[in-house]
Amino acid sequence: MSRSRLLLSGNQAVARGAMEAGVMVATAYPGTPCTEILESLSTYSSVKAMWSTNEKVAYEVALGAAFAGARAMVSMKHVGLNVAADPLFSSVYTGINGGLVVVVGDDPSANSSQNEQDSRHYARAAKLPMLEASDSQEAYELMKHAFDMSERFDTPVLMRMTTRLCHSKTVVNIGEPPAVPPKATGFVRDFDKYVLLPRQAIQRHAIIENRLEALAEFSDDSAYNRMELRDRSLGIITSGVPYCYAREAFPNASVLKLAQTYPLPKDLIHKFAAEVERILIIEELDPFLEEQIKAMGIKVHGKEWIPRVGELTPERILHSVEKLSPQPQEKGDTTIAARAPRICAGCQYLGVYTAIARLGVRVTGDIGCYTLGSLEPWNAIDSVVCMGASIGTALGMEKALGEESHGKVLAIIGDGTLLHSGITSLMDLVYNQGHCTVLIMDNSTTAMTGLQGHPGNGTTAKGLAGPGVNIEKLVQAIGVEWIRVANPYDLEQTESILREALAHPGPSVVISRAPCLLLKPKTLVQQAHLKEEACTGCGECFKVGCVAIERQDLGGKIAPKINLDLCVGCTLCVQTCPEEALAPKAVTPELVEIRQWKMPLPITPLPY
Amino acid sequence: MEDAVTNYPLTVLIAGMGGQGVVLAGDTLAEAALLAGLNVKKSEIHGLSRRFGSVSCQVRIGRDLYSPLRGHGGVSTILSFEGYEGLKHLPFLQTDGVALMNRLWSKPGALTPAEATAPSCVNDKRIEWFEGTALTHQAECPRSLNFFMLGVLSARLSIDAGAWHEALENLLSKRSLDVNREMFSAGRRVAAAHVAALTGRPAPAVSAPRAVPRPALIKHRVTEQPVGTAANGVG
Numbered sequence: 082m083s084r085s086r087l088l089l090s091g092n093q094a095v096a097r098g099a100m101e102a103g104v105m106v107a108t109a110y111p112g113t114p115c116t117e118i119l120e121s122l123s124t125y126s127s128v129k130a131m132w133s134t135n136e137k138v139a140y141e142v143a144l145g146a147a148f149a150g151a152r153a154m155v156s157m158k159h160v161g162l163n164v165a166a167d168p169l170f171s172s173v174y175t176g177i178n179g180g181l182v183v184v185v186g187d188d189p190s191a192n193s194s195q196n197e198q199d200s201r202h203y204a205r206a207a208k209l210p211m212l213e214a215s216d217s218q219e220a221y222e223l224m225k226h227a228f229d230m231s232e233r234f235d236t237p238v239l240m241r242m243t244t245r246l247c248h249s250k251t252v253v254n255i256g257e258p259p260a261v262p263p264k265a266t267g268f269v270r271d272f273d274k275y276v277l278l279p280r281q282a283i284q285r286h287a288i289i290e291n292r293l294e295a296l297a298e299f300s301d302d303s304a305y306n307r308m309e310l311r312d313r314s315l316g317i318i319t320s321g322v323p324y325c326y327a328r329e330a331f332p333n334a335s336v337l338k339l340a341q342t343y344p345l346p347k348d349l350i351h352k353f354a355a356e357v358e359r360i361l362i363i364e365e366l367d368p369f370l371e372e373q374i375k376a377m378g379i380k381v382h383g384k385e386w387i388p389r390v391g392e393l394t395p396e397r398i399l400h401s402v403e404k405l406s407p408q409p410q411e412k413g414d415t416t417i418a419a420r421a422p423r424i425c426a427g428c429q430y431l432g433v434y435t436a437i438a439r440l441g442v443r444v445t446g447d448i449g450c451y452t453l454g455s456l457e458p459w460n461a462i463d464s465v466v467c468m469g470a471s472i473g474t475a476l477g478m479e480k481a482l483g484e485e486s487h488g489k490v491l492a493i494i495g496d497g498t499l500l501h502s503g504i505t506s507l508m509d510l511v512y513n514q515g516h517c518t519v520l521i522m523d524n525s526t527t528a529m530t531g532l533q534g535h536p537g538n539g540t541t542a543k544g545l546a547g548p549g550v551n552i553e554k555l556v557q558a559i560g561v562e563w564i565r566v567a568n569p570y571d572l573e574q575t576e577s578i579l580r581e582a583l584a585h586p587g588p589s590v591v592i593s594r595a596p597c598l599l600l601k602p603k604t605l606v607q608q609a610h611l612k613e614e615a616c617t618g619c620g621e622c623f624k625v626g627c628v629a630i631e632r633q634d635l636g637g638k639i640a641p642k643i644n645l646d647l648c649v650g651c652t653l654c655v656q657t658c659p660e661e662a663l664a665p666k667a668v669t670p671e672l673v674e675i676r677q678w679k680m681p682l683p684i685t686p687l688p689y
Numbered sequence: 690m691e692d693a694v695t696n697y698p699l700t701v702l703i704a705g706m707g708g709q710g711v712v713l714a715g716d717t718l719a720e721a722a723l724l725a726g727l728n729v730k731k732s733e734i735h736g737l738s739r740r741f742g743s744v745s746c747q748v749r750i751g752r753d754l755y756s757p758l759r760g761h762g763g764v765s766t767i768l769s770f771e772g773y774e775g776l777k778h779l780p781f782l783q784t785d786g787v788a789l790m791n792r793l794w795s796k797p798g799a800l801t802p803a804e805a806t807a808p809s810c811v812n813d814k815r816i817e818w819f820e821g822t823a824l825t826h827q828a829e830c831p832r833s834l835n836f837f838m839l840g841v842l843s844a845r846l847s848i849d850a851g852a853w854h855e856a857l858e859n860l861l862s863k864r865s866l867d868v869n870r871e872m873f874s875a876g877r878r879v880a881a882a883h884v885a886a887l888t889g890r891p892a893p894a895v896s897a898p899r900a901v902p903r904p905a906l907i908k909h910r911v912t913e914q915p916v917g918t919a920a921n922g923v924g
Contacts, residue, residue, distance in 0.1 A: 086723075088716075245732060245758070249730060250716075250719060251729070252729060326755075418797040419743070420706065420773070420774070
């Protein structure tokens with residue numbers, strides 16, 4: 082398709098802009114909102130696109146490529162930048178060779194995240210320039226600008242996105258791929274630049290401070306920082322997607338739209354302040370611009386009106402300013418329950434959590450689909466903090482509680498998360514002679530973010546197959562002596578292995594292994610069926626928490642109703658039934674064929 | 690909302706559950722508008738969509754557009770694939786907006802039995818109900834509900850049929866194109882008849898569904914919906 086006018090998401094636009102700018106090496110760790118950046122980049126033959134084991138590794142790989150003289154980029158979600166913060170700070174000292182752009186996706190409103198951090202603070206803390214786009218066209222253009230800027234000032238450039246920008250599609254007029262395939266210019270040894278010994282670091286620090294001054298001046302002249310003068314009674318300073326909200330809410334106001342939000346274009350801001358009567362700063366989350374502009378001695382309004390928590394909308398802005406007081410977050414009809422995400426019908430986690438719920442132990446959790454085990458009906462997870470935190474927090478709890486906690490603390494972690502950042506904690510658990518059990522739930526993929534490959538399954542971003550990490554051998558090499566593999570579709574076995582593991586003195590590891598059903602759907606051979614007369618309404622089957630098990634009133638007893646559009650025939654519910662009222666029943670080939678066309682959808686009878 | 694063209698910029702909010710094809714329906718609407726020469730902005734919330742969570746997206750159509758989304762009171766049309774999801778988003782609807790809702794109830798938090806009480810907003814005058822689930826089940830292609838409802842919406846927009854069909858061709862695989870095009874046309878016919886009944890004017894000219902070879906599984910044709918029956922209100 083040779084259309085030049087495309088509807089692209091912010092993520093796709095960033096990928097397109099980077100490709101046209103001649104990016105050669107791109108790395109990332111998947112995470113909402115910016116997983117699709119690397120997925121888009123992997124479709125371009127000129128780009129070496131790679132999923133990395135974690136964000137720190139991703140950053141270092143991209144930095145190495147930049148050292149070697151290639152244009153490189155790395156993308157990650159906001160909490161991933163915390164993981165990559167170490168190389169980020171020091172790479173500002175070394176500088177680059179080929180351009181290096183760091184794309185970070187913040188998640189205002191924490192749509193799919195464990196916090197609502199404002200990553201703009203990283204630009205100021207690490208002393209690197211930052212760009213923010215307000216729509217896909219600008220994101221596309223800014224990527225080219227970012228690479229040029231990176232090479233001109235010998236610094237990594239932070240490209241800060243938000244969920245709204247990443248997941249919104251707007252029209253982009255695209256250009257052409259580079260005429261010649263990108264090529265690295267080569268690495269030239271420069272001891273004082275690339276080797277950060279203390280003496281070199283101090284010298285480099287001085288260079289950074291001068292660089293920031295030059296970048297501020299550059300920002301004053303940047304075409305992407307734009308003064309739009311209309312009605313002078315109100316001037317708005319804004320950046321990113323909030324620019325769009327501001328234009329929608331106050332179409333007649335004058336606006337200073339900033340694309341480079343660190344270091345700020347000070348002269349331009351003073352100039353704007355002289356043109357308008359009152360200034361309102363519209364920004365999401367923290368008063369990042371506001372504090373800096375106030376420090377310049379300019380009187381502005383900002384966070385006393387504009388909410389700090391949650392994503393903005395044009396309506397929230399108008400509401401806040403008109404009422405001159407902060408507004409609570411918008412809520413829909415509170416009489417309607419939120420629709421919580423559910424674990425897929427027949428997922429291995431259903432078996433694992435049904436077993437865990439019977440154990441009565443403290444469970445430290447981790448990040449993945451399995452985090453949903455913290456919800457009803459299992460209530461099987463007691464803490465979720467960040468990627469890889471389960472094992473460390475379990476060890477800490479055990480050390481604090483002492484002997485009485487032995488056999489009562491379980492850490493659960495997925496295969497992807499284990500390799501991302503759990504493995505170092507597992508080493509720590511062995512090294513410090515902890516008495517916890519670690520349950521590794523191996524589904525052979527990064528399920529929550531959309532089935533990306535990882536070192537455990539060996540599939541690369543370009544779709545190449547590799548050997549994959551052998552988790553048993555890895556765990557064994559670390560020094561864990563008690564290791565068992567459980568079949569999560571055998572409830573009794575899973576429960577007894579877990580009990581054995583918890584009773585074992587010293588560290589123990591249980592690996593529950595079954596591929597993610599989205600990756601490898603089960604062949605449908607049977608489905609659960611209810612013998613109505615045998616059911617006593619005891620409710621044991623509901624404890625499996627399967628979406629295919631709905632409820633029905635059978636003459637006063639609440640019995641299960643199997644949704645045959647959803648049931649994959651895993652038999653977990655059958656195993657829980659003490660009366661054998663649930664039994665597997667073979668399905669006909671016709672049903673299998675029809676089901677491929679049927680939407681898997683839980684349909685309940687009309688309530689009224 | 691009789692003729693959308695007089696009301697640009699127009700903001701459509703599509704709401705449903707994970708698996709219902711909300712995002713694809715939004716993409717198709719955006720593509721059709723783009724092909725019709727309009728400016729488009731689309732935004733979506735889909736972080737947990739695969740896990741039966743709520744999914745919604747907004748498509749804004751017009752010439753001068755800034756924000757990719759609107760907040761409460763800023764949406765002109767809601768297109769909802771499921772009852773609770775539609776009702777939940779009613780606060781977004783302008784006072785003179787319209788909510789085109791598919792009749793399907795899937796109680797949030799399916800761990801509890803469906804209760805017999807309806808949220809009070811179910812009687813909101815801005816809601817128009819369509820039997821999308823029943824009709825697509827009858828045609829044995831319930832997965833095409835999103836395109837049926839998109840057809841319902843299409844009857845209210847001044848985007849010509851050619852742009853719609855090109856958008857369908859651009860976004861759908863060969864395997865699913867025929868079925869979805871058929872359901873789109875069915876929704877368009879049902880809604881056109883509905884609009885005609887409401888306004889007392891003849892139905893606007895809507896292209897007849899193309900004669901397409903139908904997959905063996907599609908046994909029944911969707912019949913025209915009698916206007917003024919159960920489709921108009923809550924049964």
